[in-house]
Amino acid sequence: MNSLEDIIDWIKNTWNIELFKLGSNEFTIKTFLLLSISxxxxxFFSGKLKRLLVKVVFPRYNVDIGVSESIATIIKYLLLIVGIVIIFQTTGIDLSALGLLVGALGVGIGFGLQGITNNFISGIIILFERPIKVGDRIEVEGLTGNIVEINARASTIITNDNITVIVPNSDFINKQVINWSHNNKNIRLNIPIGVSYKEEPQVVTEILMGIAKLHPGVLEEPPPYVRFDEFGDSSLKFTLQIWTLEYIDRPSIIKSDIYYEVFRIFKEKNIEIPYPQRDIHIKESKQ
Structure with a gap:
């Protein structure tokens, strides 16, 4: 019996061993464990709540994925802030006594954490102003891909090659960003095509329009359009303009489909696709 009491006393004493002191707050093993678990x-539960909102709650009300991600992330951060304050108060930690720690962190931020702070503030701006959102097709600094996640410090982009790229949020604020789907998801693609000078422009236009209208990935509205651009050095130059939604993240695929069909139809119709050529005139010197 005495041995059991000794064990209980030892646990109590160990539980209350002071690890360090910050202001008037004593951090014991008990405090440390309670803070860690809390x-x-x-x-854990704030992350679960965010996923529940995005995957279950918002889809029931047909909320756009970008909007739902932004709202869920803001709710998560608010929950974390409120939760941290409650945890400190319930564990008996005097928040006013943490002024020294906050001051030290401020100095650290001033010297070594400017980038992290900048990215965090940029993340908040992105969530509220929403210049980009989850699901958008964007291009920044030559990088093109789809936004799949926006976090506090950085955002995640998936490229056409299925490569995951982590981009600091400050890049979306401080650099030029092309958002292909900011207003809507439709994008226009320009497909240049050249034919021989002996071909009839109106016939070429009709063929290109027919090819575009038959492709399932080309939208009927806005309709495709063929533009006669110029008289080139060795060809008549046209541009086939098409709108697509399905191929927003695979523009090279639909362009390849169009080019295959153009080559096939042109070959059937005996329409010549010229290659660059130059005429060289050699003058003989008089002797």
């Missing part, structure tokens, strides 16, 4: 549960 923070783990807070982050």
């Amino acid at each position: 923070f783990f549960l807070l982050f």
